[in-house]
Amino acid sequence: MLNRRAFIRNTTEVAAIGVIGNPAAHGASAASIAERVIALSDLAIDLTRQGWSRPERNCRLKGKPLTIGHRQFKSGLGTVADSILQINLKGVAKEFSAWVGPDAVGGPSACVRFYVVVDGKIAAQTPVMAGGAAPVHIFANLQGAKDMLLVVDAAGYHTWSNYADWGDAAITLQPNATALPESQRYEPDMSVPDLARDNFEQPEIHGPQAIGTTPEKPFIFKIPVTGAGKISLSVTGLPAGLELDQQGVLRGSVGQAGSYKVEIIARNNVGRTSRRLEIRAGERLLAQTPPMGWSSWNAFGVDVDQEKIWKTADALLQSGLADKGYSFINIDAGWTGQRNTAGRIMPDKNKFPDIKALIDHVHSLGLKFGLYASPGPVDCGGCIGSYGHEIQDIHTYAQWGVDYFKYDWCSYGQTITAAPTTIEYIEPYAVMGQAIGTVERDIVFSLCQYGMADPWKWAAGPQVRGNLWRISDDLIDFWASVCINGFHCDRRIAAYAGPGHWNDPDMLVVGTVNFTNASLGFPGKPQASRLTPIEQQTHISLWSLLAAPLIIGCDLTKLDQFTMDLLSNPEVIAIDQDILGKQAQCIKQAGHIQVWARPLADGTAAVGIFNLGPVTEQASVRWSELTVILPRDVRLSGKQPIRDLWKRHDLGHRDGLDMELPSHGSMIVKVGSPRSAVGV
Numbered sequence: 001m002l003n004r005r006a007f008i009r010n011t012t013e014v015a016a017i018g019v020i021g022n023p024a025a026h027g028a029s030a031a032s033i034a035e036r037v038i039a040l041s042d043l044a045i046d047l048t049r050q051g052w053s054r055p056e057r058n059c060r061l062k063g064k065p066l067t068i069g070h071r072q073f074k075s076g077l078g079t080v081a082d083s084i085l086q087i088n089l090k091g092v093a094k095e096f097s098a099w100v101g102p103d104a105v106g107g108p109s110a111c112v113r114f115y116v117v118v119d120g121k122i123a124a125q126t127p128v129m130a131g132g133a134a135p136v137h138i139f140a141n142l143q144g145a146k147d148m149l150l151v152v153d154a155a156g157y158h159t160w161s162n163y164a165d166w167g168d169a170a171i172t173l174q175p176n177a178t179a180l181p182e183s184q185r186y187e188p189d190m191s192v193p194d195l196a197r198d199n200f201e202q203p204e205i206h207g208p209q210a211i212g213t214t215p216e217k218p219f220i221f222k223i224p225v226t227g228a229g230k231i232s233l234s235v236t237g238l239p240a241g242l243e244l245d246q247q248g249v250l251r252g253s254v255g256q257a258g259s260y261k262v263e264i265i266a267r268n269n270v271g272r273t274s275r276r277l278e279i280r281a282g283e284r285l286l287a288q289t290p291p292m293g294w295s296s297w298n299a300f301g302v303d304v305d306q307e308k309i310w311k312t313a314d315a316l317l318q319s320g321l322a323d324k325g326y327s328f329i330n331i332d333a334g335w336t337g338q339r340n341t342a343g344r345i346m347p348d349k350n351k352f353p354d355i356k357a358l359i360d361h362v363h364s365l366g367l368k369f370g371l372y373a374s375p376g377p378v379d380c381g382g383c384i385g386s387y388g389h390e391i392q393d394i395h396t397y398a399q400w401g402v403d404y405f406k407y408d409w410c411s412y413g414q415t416i417t418a419a420p421t422t423i424e425y426i427e428p429y430a431v432m433g434q435a436i437g438t439v440e441r442d443i444v445f446s447l448c449q450y451g452m453a454d455p456w457k458w459a460a461g462p463q464v465r466g467n468l469w470r471i472s473d474d475l476i477d478f479w480a481s482v483c484i485n486g487f488h489c490d491r492r493i494a495a496y497a498g499p500g501h502w503n504d505p506d507m508l509v510v511g512t513v514n515f516t517n518a519s520l521g522f523p524g525k526p527q528a529s530r531l532t533p534i535e536q537q538t539h540i541s542l543w544s545l546l547a548a549p550l551i552i553g554c555d556l557t558k559l560d561q562f563t564m565d566l567l568s569n570p571e572v573i574a575i576d577q578d579i580l581g582k583q584a585q586c587i588k589q590a591g592h593i594q595v596w597a598r599p600l601a602d603g604t605a606a607v608g609i610f611n612l613g614p615v616t617e618q619a620s621v622r623w624s625e626l627t628v629i630l631p632r633d634v635r636l637s638g639k640q641p642i643r644d645l646w647k648r649h650d651l652g653h654r655d656g657l658d659m660e661l662p663s664h665g666s667m668i669v670k671v672g673s674p675r676s677a678v679g680v
């Protein structure tokens with residue numbers, strides 16, 4: 001079914017070619033070894049490309065010896081999956097050999113696989129190795145070869161424990177070698193995928209098709225609409241209490257509980273369109289679709305201030321992203337000052353001289369405003385938390401006009417037992433969840449506690465009434481992190497997502513971001529996402545299939561065209577925002593290929609095809625041979641039309657659709673037509 005372009009040996013072959021009986025047999029004497037063998041650790045191994053942590057010479061974290069299984073190695077490279085080191089062999093090498101495996105520091109959950117790629121072909125690979133595995137000897141013939149890649153990947157099972165070692169790794173030179181191999185930084189494929197640009201002249205209405213509100217509480221909704229020239233909007237069926245203003249923003253407050261079917265009509269010189277919007281008014285009905293907006297953390301860290309947020313709100317509008325449905329402007333850690341004598345929380349006066357004016361500005365644009373705090377004494381940025389002031393704080397936020405609140409565990413653990421019970425995990429969120437119910441505004445409640453104690457099981461329940469909950473550690477701009485947060489967001493938790501309550505694999509890491517954690521080896525300065533453009537496309541495809549909150553993390557004042565194309569594709573966004581609210585699940589895995597699908601409200605299905613293979617492996621996938629069985633509730637039958645969502649064009653009823661998926665690449669299609677669907 002999958003015709004792998006790259007040359008891959010199966011593991012039996014590898015065992016035959018890759019394992020040598022006597023690794024010391026490189027030369028006759030110590031003197032001749034010294035002349036003919038160079039240790040990998042003698043090369044510039046700091047050029048190893050890996051997502052986090054640092055490549056280490058002859059040791060593991062904090063100077064511990066390289067240890068695979070029970071065996072220690074004095075020499076070698078300690079790295080973490082996924083990683084890659086390129087070596088220019090200059091035609092002078094004879095062979096490469098090493099003992100490889102997961103380092104003991106990663107514990108039992110590690111999962112790694114090693115490849116030696118010689119002149120573009122996989123010359124040796126190990127089986128998938130789990131934490132605790134004994135070292136495997138890997139060997140590659142380098143006669144006449146120019147280039148070697150030492151690759152570690154996680155075989156689709158990425159974790160933060162995937163420490164991997166190349167123990168006693170060495171290159172044996174040709175006897176007549178006149179030069180030495182040199183390591184160099186591997187440059188990944190940075191080609192930019194061809195994505196549709198949104199320059200449609202016809203009016204199009206975007207964003208959620210269902211919005212929740214609580215009667216009598218303030219309502220703001222900027223109608224996301226695009227098209228050429230001036231667009232005039234009108235709305236029919238509005239509930240009493242709401243009005244459409246000159247900027248295309250619905251404002252007011254709904255008087256009575258109920259479900260209101262509103263018709264939005266948009267006209268410009270080119271044409272007219274209309275769309276149904278359901279306004280669901282009742283208690284705690286927020287986030288009927290996954291929240292969309294922006295947060296300060298990935299762009300500015302704690303170095304956040306009023307001017308930056310003001311400019312960001314303006315940029316959300318000017319860039320056109322607000323017209324695609326992004327509506328929240330959220331400040332993460334770094335805004336808080338001290339409490340006044342009455343215990344009232346105050347913003348840091350130097351950074352936020354007038355937070356109320358800022359929030360009013362955001363609201364004046366038709367956008368909504370979010371804030372961040374911790375239930376602990378201090379938040380993760382070291383600023384004061386809500387501990388002991390929960391009710392007072394949320395009332396203060398509501399008075400300022402806060403519409404979204406992220407509550408981050410951080411130091412809360414210090415206030416309870418060392419091994420908290422599930423009840424202790426729930427407690428601070430229940431306190432705040434109840435408090436949110438008592439304020440005069442609707443506030444979307446975002447739980448952030450990294451997936452401890454399975455929040456999907458309790459966060460949306462009556463005790464807490466959360467609207468979204470983080471399922472894992474922070475998402476960072478490297479491939480393993482996208483896999484940990486995204487591809488692991490699977491069956492186990494999919495069923496817990498739905499209108500009003502969403503699994504949150506964390507904020508987006510495309511565009512110009514700034515991750516500052518030096519101890520984890522992050523760059524600490526604003527720079528383009530370290531995900532390749534292909535990986536960035538996969539990240540957005542997967543998040544939309546997962547019905548993930550789409551919270552942009554990049555600096556919106558530095559938006560490049562590719563980032564804009566990624567964030568603004570209305571058909572990809574529409575998958576994320578689909579009102580059925582069913583999160584995709586992985587429905588097929590074949591080698592490195594995974595197929596994820598979700599049913600959509602119009603009776604069609606969204607399907608994503610992903611290549612999780614190592615960097616060297618491009619896959620050709622033939623749609624008709626995928627034999628994808630869509631989830632039962634999709635109920636599509638017969639030949640179905642397929643639409644490429646990133647390119648925004650129909651592929652016809654293509655049984656023979658072929659896809660070339662580069663490593664870490666993907667395709668996302670819509671299958672079926674609303675007319676032919678039997679319904680969901």
Ligand code: GLA
Pocket residue numbers: 297332333379380381408448473474
């Ligand atoms: C934690 C959270 C992040 C961010 C930072 C702020 O790491 O998971 O999303 O809020 O704290 O310090």
